[in-house]
Amino acid sequence: GQQVMQIPQYQHVQEGEDFTTYCNSSTTLSNIQWYKQRPGGHPVFLIQLVKSGEVKKQKRLTFQFGEAKKNSSLHITATQTTDVGTYFCAGNSGAGSYQLTFGKGTKLSVIP
């Protein structure tokens, strides 16, 4: 079955440093989504990428979808304490299936 690997599992950064998490799928994806879960909270949808090579930005967050549609990345510039949480990628293989396969997430800690 489809597998989605995400690295690193944990990342500790000083406030103001950049952060990147990477996501790799064992199969070609129809689209990929990113979610953020704050400590004690539930996952919240951030963005969806559909096109090969697509790049989307949300303020300090930059999301990329690989040319082969098998990998993706989330980059945060100049982290802030409000960025703390676990970031999950989730892939959809398409073919009429709307089920997402989630990566195990990257837990980001920001040291003030």
Place this chain on the structure above:
Amino acid sequence: EAGVTQSPTHLIKTRGQQATLRCSPISGHTSVYWYQQALGLGLQFLLWYDEGEERNRGNFPPRFSGRQFPNYSSELNVNALELEDSALYLCASSLQQGNIQYFGAGTRLSVL
């Protein structure tokens, strides 16, 4: 617009008992997904319901079961509870033709 609601917020059971968790999707959403999130771990897919039918289930034993009602709300039942079933159980809903998932706040199940 009301989001995904789950009840109860917390549930304490003893080993061998049965637990029933409930989820009401966002109005207009017909797909409901259940996930298990053990402490500090990622999202493990449990079940997917759409239009009252079970569409897929994850790698969990048969004592994890559920159903979706005509109003698209859903129930997750866990029989013969084991200590390792202690986790946060998250429900998410999506539109039938879309796959962005909106999560509820979860039910924290503790098995003693």
